Amino acid sequence: MQDRVIIVGGGISGTAxxxxxxxxxxxxxxxxxxxLASMASGWTLAGVRQSGRHPSELPLAAAAVARWPNLAAELEADTEYRQQGNLRLALSESDVPIIRGVVDASATAGIPIEYLDSIDDVHAIAPALTDQIFGASYCPSDGHANPSKTVLAFAAAATRHGAVIRTGVDVTAIATASGKVTGVETTEGPLAADVVIVAAGIYTPRLLGTLGLNLPLDIRHVPAVQSVPLPPMLAPVIGVASGMFAGRQQVDGRLRLTLNGTAWNGGEWxxxxxxxxxxxQVRDTIEFAVGILPAVRDLRVAQVWGGLLDLTPDALPVIERSPDVDGLIIAAGFSGHGFCLGPITGQILADLAVVGSTELPIEPFQLTRFANQTAPSESLTLHG
Ligand SMILES: Cc1cc2nc3c(=O)[nH]c(=O)nc-3n(C[C@H](O)[C@H](O)[C@H](O)COP(=O)(O)OP(=O)(O)OC[C@H]3O[C@@H](n4cnc5c(N)ncnc54)[C@H](O)[C@@H]3O)c2cc1C
Known part of the structure; x- marks a missing residue:
């Protein structure tokens, strides 16, 4: 009989x-x-970038960036993907070596990226930026997309191909027998499955815990501020050397601005x-944005929201078919940069479910690297 697969989580990883x-x-x-898209995949800035990635993630990011331009046609829905580059700014002399390091590391990995040391070169790409910039990295093949539209596009395409998508159903435990997955317990009753894929974002450790598996996550609370629609003023995604801030202008003209996260103290749920x-947090986000984009001072705010980031101890995800529980697949801990990877995460998880392996290099993303680890050790450096 054909395997029955259950996916827990309707973000970009699960729907893809x-x-x-x-x-x-x-x-x-x-x-x-x-x-769908009610957590990280909706809260996200939705930058799609290879630049500044950890070397272990680069093959996945490169595969994703290769796929993004054709995704809308493939899914038959607009994702608002725009390949308009990523600018990462040095806002002081001391930031310059950090940005040069990003350029060197990305260039060594074969990513088209350049270092801009003149403000004229920076302004040629983003004229609205302050002139208090000491240098920048520019990766033209990076970009951004509309996160909710992308998730809904994946979900609609999945449904057209026969997937069943149910919202409002909370998975409370993963059921096993003799070390093998047998299904899930849910608020709507039990469901049988041969394979369970957990792509449940920050709530993944809770489900893995029911199986005795430990995924240590440091949850960070990130503010986001969105302006009313504006005339075009910013094509690339912008970030800063410290990783404190990232922003972009959406296709509908709204600016979407995010600041670094603080420790989440909002409880279990x-x-x-x-x-x-x-x-x-809102004030700090706007103040930071005004420092980089002086025109932001006169903007009208349309919305603010907070997002929760799933930071692992090495700021890399867990993506694996579990060696401990037969039929269990995990994809979580994307540490603030899993939106870009979504289309490839989907491909990898589907391969792990169907053939048990993938051609993409996921060895660095095994859960066992965190065995016995409780305290997070990596600070969040980059998002956007
Ligand atoms: C403010 C912010 C900015 C970001 N910026 C970027 C960026 O610029 N570029 C980038 O690549 N990434 C970025 N990220 C990270 C990126 O958004 C995430 O890594 C990605 O969206 C993770 O997708 P996911 O599907 O794995 O998880 P999620 O989108 O969190 O989806 C998990 C889903 O699982 C559901 N769920 C959880 N538990 C259960 C359960 N027990 N039963 C049923 N359902 C459950 C949740 O409701 C949720 O919808 C950012 C994140 C934030 C918060």
């Missing part, structure tokens, strides 16, 4: 996987406790109020 499995004729059901940013 549902699409890949369904189009290959696999019997797949995706369960989402809230709405988030809700619509606890996840909101504080006034201080």
């Amino acid at each position: 996987t549902a699409y890949e499995l369904a189009r290959n004729g696999v019997n797949v059901t995706l369960l989402e406790r809230g709405e 988030h809700d619509q109020y606890s996840v909101q940013p504080t006034l201080e």
